[in-house]
Amino acid sequence: MAAPFDEPGRPEEGMSAETRRQRAYRAAASVVDPEIPAVTIEDLGILRSVEMEGDTAIARVTPTYTGCPAVLAIELAVEAALREAGFEARVERVISPAWTTDWITAEGREKLRAYGIAPPAKASNSIRALFGETDVACPRCGSRQTARISEFGSTACKALYRCAACHEPFDYFKCI
């Protein structure tokens, strides 16, 4: 009989519950954001947990914005990834506590920057943090001489900025 990890597609009988859970977690965590494929849902902090209930892996995900059209796509992708990894799967949507951009990991922030999206300002929990938010560094040249073109950008989570130093427009991931 093959060792548990030789066949990546199926959870083996002999695997411990915790190993199986971790395996399910890795499968769910590898799902990328359909609108920003440079980052995974783990990077974004959207994947809250994966628990096992018998043979069923239950993944809990949280939406970034209430009306984000990517939510459904992400839920379907997580379910598909778990089934692909050989689990029965269920995806639950949790809305509390509310997602905040502070949950984006350090790695996720760096991936966003490398992708050309300025990562959100930190410490977003206060509603007042939304105001006067002008200190955004250009993801291409690093200059802080940037100006907001539009509060609302290509998706609900992004605003449109322009860099005065390199003259490139860029997306800014709004802090929320």
Place this chain on the structure above:
Amino acid sequence: MADRATVSREALTAFLLRLADDHLVLGHRLSEWCGYAPMLEEDLAMPNMALDLIGQARALYQYAGEVEGKGRDEDQLAYLRRERDYVNCLMAERANGDFAHTMLRQLYFAAFMEPMWRGMRSSSDAQLAGIAAKAEKEVAYHIRHAGEWVVRLGDGTEESARRMVAAVEALAPHVDELFESDAVTTAVAQAGIAPDPATLRAAFDAVVGPVFAEAGLQWVETPFGRTGGRQGRHSEAMGYLLAELQYMQRTYPGMTW
């Protein structure tokens, strides 16, 4: 929580439908700007905010359907009720008018909802508290966006100022309806589920007042307030709105994507 009044299923459902209908109808109106906004950035902004509102409406309809317990889902509540069953405020259903009208309405509604969501964050109802925690952050962007436009137009050219003043006059009769109290809002407030709208006026004024001052606009008092939306009595505009909103579900009942 033992000392708290409990709320009837009917009252909570009625309250949720009011909020949900406000968001659906206003979201629908905003979406009508898609492709027509005065500049590309606003053409992105309008559907973005419509998406926020319709997303919030969905969350509220789903929950309303659960609380009601009659097996109606979000689609049935959003698309398959009759005009008199919708209980949105009349301000939301008004035709968009020009950009000044649209932006002033956005400011009013967001300035009303911000303290409402903030109050509901500590709701005795965990589901609503979760929806509110998210929506409160989203509505802050709406206030800033609409506030900037009201200032820009009110303190802009002669024509933009004239249009902004006209918007203030046209919307004045619709403001008081937002803050109406009745048996439903009282029951919900006593159960610690949501603030009574009547208590939100000061917070509304604290947002709108400074914007008006900066825009050089005068508040208009009107003795002729319009009301009736919460009882399902709508303006003529509502029928046309619903005809478009419900078209697909009425033509192909039960259709899904």
